[in-house]
Amino acid sequence: MYLELAHDIGFGPADEARLTAARPLVLPHLAGLVDRFYEVLTANAEQRAVFEGDAQIARQKVHLESWLEGLFGGVYDEAYFERRARIGRAHVRIRLPQRYMVSMMNVLRMGLHDILRRGATAAGFGLDAREATQTSIDKLLDIELAVMLETFKEDYDQRARARERLASLGQLAASIGHELRNPLAVIDSSTHLLARRLGDDPRMTKHLERIREQVARSNHIITDLLELARDRAPVREDVTLGVLAQRGLEGLSSSRCTFEVRVDPAEARVCVDASQVQQVLFNIAHNALQAAAGRVEVDVSSVDDELQLTIDDDGPGLSIEVRANLFEPLFTTRTNGIGLGLWLSKRIVDKHGGTIEATHGPLGGARFVVKIPPLRPR
């Protein structure tokens, strides 16, 4: 496909020869162009937010310089363009907005033109040769841009297909979910009856407690599956922070983690869809417990009637790629996760007109902050 595009654009052996000839002139200036590129890129807050810090930018600079060097490599076959498409997919994975791809490609184009303009005479290029080489660079960068944009389209199509699959899966999951709640109710009530009959044997108590926790967890998974099928608007009601926290975190604990919950103040009232917000709280806190090394802190508060949930863990944190895909359906880093919790949580928060953010937290791991504003009269 890319070779066909090269043909349509008129990129041929003469262009390949010109780019190869320009290689000794361009190569010494690529590091400077890369620095200029990142200067422009990180001047924009949204683009800068894609990167985790200076160390990551330094790594990306090395990749970009190698990518630029590839432009003057002299071989532009299907394998070359496939390698370039893989780099495009890496940009998709970190969710770099597509429009920046276009503007930043232009920064490279102008930079390469500038290098040629300044160095051509000394390198023995006449005006005609310089202009012809600039045109060859333009043609190749047009193809490179098309390759990059194609990877965004691939990603868009893939996600559209995933959403369609989810919609039909949701219908099936919902009916199974309802059916499972009845046996879960029997198991749960039987554990309570057994607990009354068995007395105080600590081992029995521990195992009954485990069964109850797993029932609660299963029930939350069912709730997620039902939400997947339903996609309903929130039904707001007055509820206290204490009730939200207690019901949202019910069944969550970990033998290897300190689980600290602060609710401030417990009697403060917020107007939200309680069952949906409890689902959000459960999903994020459950993930935190799974990721944590030994500590999870949950803070539930209300500021000017805005509900705020902050969940911190001391786990490994979120890589740039994970952070970029956290809220995608079926995205999970756990072998036993189904990748619906955070996606559904974001959908719920969005429908409340709120925000959900994942950042680096004070405990060394991830921090999730959910903010849900009160309903304002129109």
Added chain:
Amino acid sequence: MRVLIVDDNVELAENVAELLADEGHQVFVASSGPSAIALMMNDPVCMDAALLDVRMDGMDGVELLAELKTRCPKMLFVMMTAFSRDDRLAQARELGAVDILAKPFAPNVLFEALQAA
């Protein structure tokens, strides 16, 4: 308190009955709407409260509520459901259901619902 429990999931109805009996309530169990009505016909005194499953084959919990309400207007009704959002729940509330328990529910939630009833 004399409590009627109606659920076509017999094991759940029996467990709920046992939990309530432990609390000192007098419990009666039926596995369908018609059998609940038959049980009530044979009982000259209206019960204090009924726990009704919403989704049952044949006569569902809301239809049963309407039927029982005409016979025993002072009886208090609590619904049980596996569906967190169910069109029938709004109708149950309109007909006078005082609470709705989402399955699976903890015993204290059950006891509180009956206390409120």
